Structures are given as structure tokens and as C-alpha cells.
Amino acid sequence: MGIEVQNVSKTFRSFKALKDVSLKVEDGELITLLGPSGSGKTTLLRIIAGLELPDDDNKGSVLFSGEDVAKKHVRDRQVGFVFQHYALFKHMSVFDNIAFGLRVRPKHERPSKQAIADKVTSLLKLIQLEQFATRFPSQLSGGQRQRVALARALAIEPRVLLLDEPFGALDAKVRQGLRTWLRRLHDEVHVTTILVTHDQEEALEVADRVVVMNQSKIEQVGTPEEVFHKPASEFVIDFLGNVNVFKGRLESGRAHFDSLAMDVPGLAHAPTGNANVYIRPHDLEIDRTKIGSQSLAANIERINPAGAHAKLTLLGVDGNEIQVDLPFERFTALNLKQGELVYVSPRKVHVFAPEYMI
Amino acid sequence: MKSRFKQYSVIPGFGITLGYTLLYLTLIVLIPLSALFIQTANLSFAEFWNHVTSPRVVASYRLTFGASLIGAAINAVFGFLIAWCLVRYRFPGRRLMDALVDLPFALPTAVSGIALTTIFSKHGWIGRYLEPLGIKAAYSPLGVVIALTFIGLPFVVRTLQPAIEELEKEAEEAAASLGANRFQTFIRVILPTVFPALLTGFALAFARALGEYGSVVFISGNMPGRTEITSLLIITKLEQYDFAGATAIAVVMLVVSFAILLSINLLQWWFSVGRRRVA
Numbered sequence: 001m002g003i004e005v006q007n008v009s010k011t012f013r014s015f016k017a018l019k020d021v022s023l024k025v026e027d028g029e030l031i032t033l034l035g036p037s038g039s040g041k042t043t044l045l046r047i048i049a050g051l052e053l054p055d056d057d058n059k060g061s062v063l064f065s066g067e068d069v070a071k072k073h074v075r076d077r078q079v080g081f082v083f084q085h086y087a088l089f090k091h092m093s094v095f096d097n098i099a100f101g102l103r104v105r106p107k108h109e110r111p112s113k114q115a116i117a118d119k120v121t122s123l124l125k126l127i128q129l130e131q132f133a134t135r136f137p138s139q140l141s142g143g144q145r146q147r148v149a150l151a152r153a154l155a156i157e158p159r160v161l162l163l164d165e166p167f168g169a170l171d172a173k174v175r176q177g178l179r180t181w182l183r184r185l186h187d188e189v190h191v192t193t194i195l196v197t198h199d200q201e202e203a204l205e206v207a208d209r210v211v212v213m214n215q216s217k218i219e220q221v222g223t224p225e226e227v228f229h230k231p232a233s234e235f236v237i238d239f240l241g242n243v244n245v246f247k248g249r250l251e252s253g254r255a256h257f258d259s260l261a262m263d264v265p266g267l268a269h270a271p272t273g274n275a276n277v278y279i280r281p282h283d284l285e286i287d288r289t290k291i292g293s294q295s296l297a298a299n300i301e302r303i304n305p306a307g308a309h310a311k312l313t314l315l316g317v318d319g320n321e322i323q324v325d326l327p328f329e330r331f332t333a334l335n336l337k338q339g340e341l342v343y344v345s346p347r348k349v350h351v352f353a354p355e356y357m358i
Numbered sequence: 359m360k361s362r363f364k365q366y367s368v369i370p371g372f373g374i375t376l377g378y379t380l381l382y383l384t385l386i387v388l389i390p391l392s393a394l395f396i397q398t399a400n401l402s403f404a405e406f407w408n409h410v411t412s413p414r415v416v417a418s419y420r421l422t423f424g425a426s427l428i429g430a431a432i433n434a435v436f437g438f439l440i441a442w443c444l445v446r447y448r449f450p451g452r453r454l455m456d457a458l459v460d461l462p463f464a465l466p467t468a469v470s471g472i473a474l475t476t477i478f479s480k481h482g483w484i485g486r487y488l489e490p491l492g493i494k495a496a497y498s499p500l501g502v503v504i505a506l507t508f509i510g511l512p513f514v515v516r517t518l519q520p521a522i523e524e525l526e527k528e529a530e531e532a533a534a535s536l537g538a539n540r541f542q543t544f545i546r547v548i549l550p551t552v553f554p555a556l557l558t559g560f561a562l563a564f565a566r567a568l569g570e571y572g573s574v575v576f577i578s579g580n581m582p583g584r585t586e587i588t589s590l591l592i593i594t595k596l597e598q599y600d601f602a603g604a605t606a607i608a609v610v611m612l613v614v615s616f617a618i619l620l621s622i623n624l625l626q627w628w629f630s631v632g633r634r635r636v637a
Contacts, residue, residue, distance in 0.1 A: 051535070075537045077535075087532040089533075090529075104533075
């Protein structure tokens with residue numbers, strides 16, 4: 001089922017949690033809402049669920065397959081909602097938790113006892129917890145609890161699955177496992193899914209499309225590849241992973257920063273003025289010798305060789321700190337040492353002129 | 359000597375605290391109570407049985423336990439409502455209302471008794487409207503229920519408040535998103551979660567009502583066989599220097615109250631174990 005959010009605003013007392021936000025989610029898509037805390041992503045999710053009501057300004061609407069559900073109560077929207085802290089019913093067994101949504105249906109819609117049992121059993125199989133049916137939530141690990149919460153949400157065959165930082169309370173290893181599992185699950189059941197997270201890695205890994213949010217607004221909507229490689233704003237590039245920032249100037253399509261000058265094709269017609277130049281750590285190359293005019297001299301401050309990339313912290317001659325990620329093979333081949341003077345050259349830069357953005 | 363009850367703990371003092379607990383309970387609770395049984399032992403069983411089953415005494419049991427039970431049940435319902443309102447909503451005057459709940463704790467019971475009598479008697483503020491309806495509030499069993507409800511209220515409210523505060527709002531939202539209406543959410547999610555606390559509050563209010571004397575004697579009218587509670591009967595016997603008779607009735611009260619409280623505790627234990635049971 002496709003979802004459309006149109007011009008929705010939400011105010012809590014004097015705080016504007018959402019400012020005129022519009023978003024379209026295609027049927028069967030897995031979309032992530034990514035942003036720092038306080039960016040409005042959870043509020044947007046809760047408005048889609050019906051757990052919050054948008055401001056009553058006659059502009060905002062929420063459409064499920066074209067049907068306006070703004071006035072519909074959460075229990076009539078048929079959404080599966082998964083909370084960060086699981087929100088399982090502690091006094092019920094795993095089985096009863098999953099069966100809850102089916103048992104509270106009005107009598108004429110309620111499946112038979114046997115049908116409910118079959119449904120729960122198949123869901124337990126799906127979340128790989130068949131032998132835990134009679135356990136209570138307190139006897140499960142965090143990852144298991146969240147899987148139960150997911151099964152409970154899926155039991156009502158929701159039109160849309162909404163996940164509010166579902167893996168936020170789990171440790172890194174479990175989180176990674178569940179993430180992959182969730183993506184596989186989505187490919188099986190194909191229910192439209194919206195996942196809220198502040199973990200950019202998670203967002204980029206599971207999503208079909210990523211919605212980057214900041215300060216109650218949507219900054220960019222795009223595939224993981226688009227938001228990562230073609231960030232629409234300074235915020236997006238800054239939020240999605242590490243980045244080096246240089247203050248510079250833009251003059252007739254060329255960015256000048258430190259001692260470098262580079263052509264910026266997209267900003268050929270931008271007016272002259274201040275600009276910020278962003279370079280990802282993995283877009284920097286290191287050499288012992290100066291290559292042409294496109295390199296900066298810097299001293300190696302610190303080396304962290306743990307990982308697929310060696311992470312180097314350099315100090316530019318004019319005091320700029322520069323982060324460089326070097327493939328491990330390259331790092332060993334160069335045999336770099338702390339304190340050495342090297343030359344750094346950018347392969348790719350992102351330039352943002354404050355008053356002229358692409 | 360190693361005891362199998364004693365486990366290593368970083369917090370020392372199992373021996374001394376258990377010793378103190380036993381000593382304290384003995385001095386404060388067990389010795390006075392045993393005196394009761396010793397005093398009763400002066401009677402032969404036939405005499406004892408005569409004392410505790412005389413019609414007037416039996417009527418007083420019925421009134422005391424019945425009215426206490428009704429009072430505690432009323433408090434369980436309305437105390438729940440008040441606790442819910444005080445915890446869930448923010449409104450002007452909430453703190454004042456919160457403080458008002460404790461008033462029955464603090465008032466000398468005789469004062470509350472007189473106050474209630476004044477209000478509910480034939481010419482009182484409320485009594486005068488009840489009278490034409492054929493409802494006699496003061497000087498009737500109903501008066502006893504009113505007094506016992508009044509003094510039991512804080513117990514239910516105060517035990518429920520923390521339990522309601524700890525309710526997870528998200529569990530209710532989850533229930534709603536799964537299609538449950540408010541009633542289903544209340545019965546299936548909220549009530550089972552706060553039930554142990556509700557039971558404790560109920561038991562406390564009930565126990566308090568059983569032992570109540572001061573407020574009831576004013577409003578009940580103390581008509582033998584009709585509005586006379588057991589505590590009053592005991593006092594009456596004492597005033598007539600019938601110590602053995604008084605203690606005999608007291609023993610019955612004691613045993614029955616203990617049995618009821620113990621069974622409520624067992625029920626609560628069973629309930630809290632039930633949700634933790636391993637399959």
C-alpha cells in the first residue's frame with residue numbers, strides 16, 4: 001500500500017516538530033527516516049501510525065492508497081507498529097503476545113482458535129522462535145523480544161509496517177544480524193515498511209530509499225547511493241559519515257581552498273562568494289611526493305590501522321585537521337609512519353555555497 | 359556454622375537483621391497476641407463456643423466482615439479511578455486533591471465519625487436528601503459501610519499510584535495499533551499489570567476496616583444485632599468486666615482476619631508467579 005503525507009505540520013506547545021512535510025512512499029517499499037534526535041522523524045512516523053495527530057491547519061493530510069486517514073483512529077488504520085523498547089505485554093507469553101491483535105477483533109471478524117494458533121505458529125517460525133512460545137518476555141534477550149514485537153505487528157497483516165528505532169536498544173552485533181534479517185523478511189513479505197533510525201549505516205544498508213530529516217524538515221529523499229554520493233545539502237553530507245570541511249571561496253566555477261583550486265561543474269554559474277568544501281576521508285589520496293598543484297602538505301598525527309581501512313589523522317600546514325581513510329594494502333605498501341610529512345590530494349569534492357545550493 | 363539459608367552477599371547483616379526482625383515481631387506482635395490466647399484459655403471450649411456463637415456476636419461478625427468487604431470493594435473501584443486521574447492527568451488543583459486523599463489517614467477516627475454522622479443524619483447535608491428516598495444512611499448498616507469506605511480510601515489510592523505511574527504508555531499504544539479498543543486495552547493490558555497492587559490496596563483497606571472502631575461507633579448507632587460492629591462488642595464486654603468473653607471474640611476476629619489476609623497474599627503470590635512461570 002502506498003502512503004502519502006501531504007503538507008503535515010506538528011507543534012508540541014511552542015516546539016515545531018514538523019514543518020510542512022510531504023513524503024510519498026511507494027507500495028512495497030522499505031524506506032528509512034534518518035536524522036539526528038529531535039529532527040522530527042519519530043513524530044512523522046507516529047503521525048502516519050495515528051499515534052499523533054497532525055496540526056489541525058486544514059493543509060495536512062495522510063493518505064493510505066489515496067484514502068485520507070487523518071481522522072481515523074490508530075486501531076482502525078491497520079498499521080503494525082514496532083517500538084524501540086519492544087512494548088511487549090509482560091504478563092503474556094510470547095504466544096499470547098503475538099495472538100493479541102487477532103483475539104481483540106470483533107467476534108464476527110475474529111479467526112477461529114485453531115486459525116489463530118496456526119497463524120501464531122507460522123509467525124514464530126518466521127522469527128525463528130518456535131520453541132519459545134510459552135516463554136514470557138522477561139525470559140528473552142533484547143533481540144528475541146524485538147523479533148516477537150515484529151511478529152506481533154505482522155500478525156494483524158498490517159497495510160504498513162512502522163518501526164521506531166527498532167534496533168536502537170540492542171548491541172552492535174545483534175543489530176547487524178537483525179538488520180540483515182529484516183531486509184530478507186521484507187523481501188519475503190513485501191509489506192510497505194517505514195523504519196526510523198539515527199544510525200546512518202543502518203539506514204543506508206536496509207533501505208530502498210532514505211529520507212534524511214533535519215530540524216523538522218526533509219533534507220533529501222533518495223536511494224542510499226544518491227544520498228551518499230550526491231548529497232543535496234551540507235547537512236546530508238555531514239550526517240552521512242565522516243567528512244572533512246574546508247572553508248574556501250567560489251570564483252567563476254572554481255573552488256579555492258587552502259592552496260588548491262578545483263573545477264566544480266555543477267556550480268559553473270554560481271556567483272562568486274564563500275563556499276564550504278567537503279571531502280570524504282576515502283576520497284583523499286596520500287603520497288610522499290607532491291603531485292602537481294592539487295595537493296596539500298600535511299603531517300601524520302595519528303594512525304589507527306584497525307579495520308579494512310587505515311584511519312589517519314593529519315594536520316595540514318595551516319592547522320587544518322584532515323581525516324584520511326586509506327585501503328589497508330595501500331597503507332602497508334606506503335609504510336607510513338607517525339610524524340611524516342605527506343601530500344594529500346582529493347579525488348572528489350562536494351562544494352556548497354551557502355546562498356547557492358545544488 | 360554454615361546455614362543453607364545464608365548466601366554470600368556484599369551486603370552484610372543477614373544474621374543481625376533477621377535476629378532483630380524476630381525480636382521486634384515477638385515483642386510488638388506475638389507476645390501481646392499470645393496474651394489474648396492465654397486469657398481465652400481460661401474458658402472451657404463449651405464456654406468459648408457459647409461466647410463466640412451467640413446471636414448478637416454472630417450478627418456483629420456479619421456486619422463487620424460484610425461492611426469491610428463492601429467498603430474495600432468500593433474503594434478498589436473508585437480508588438483506582440482517583441489514582442488513575444491523579445497520575446494520568448495534569449490539571450489545576452491536582453496537588454491539592456492528592457493531599458486530600460491522605461486526610462482519612464490523618465484525621466482522628468472519632469472526628470471523621472462525627473463529621474460523617476453530621477452529614478448523613480436525617481437533618482445533615484446529604485442525609486436530608488436521602489431520607490425522602492427511603493434511604494437511611496446514618497444509624498444503619500449503610501452508615502457502617504460509608505465510614506469504612508471513608509477510612510480505607512487512602513490505602514487503595516496510595517498503593518495503586520506507583521503501579522499506574524510505572525505502566526508503559528507504549529504498551530497501550532501497541533494494543534491500540536493492534537486494533538484493541540480502550541475497554542479491551544484496559545481489561546487485557548492495564549488491569550493485569552496493576553492487579554497485584556490493586557489486590558494489596560484492597561487487602562490493606564479491608565484489614566484497616568476490620569479493626570476500625572472510632573469512626574463507626576458514631577455513625578452506626580450501635581443497635582445490638584443490627585448495627586453493632588465486633589470491635590464495639592469487645593469494648594462493651596470489657597466495660598462489663600467480661601474479659602474472657604471479650605478475648606474470645608477477639609481471638610475469632612484475629613484468626614479470621616489472619617486467614618483472609620494470608621489468602622490474599624497467597625493469591626497475589628500465585629498471580630505474580632504465574633506470569634514468571636517457566637514452561
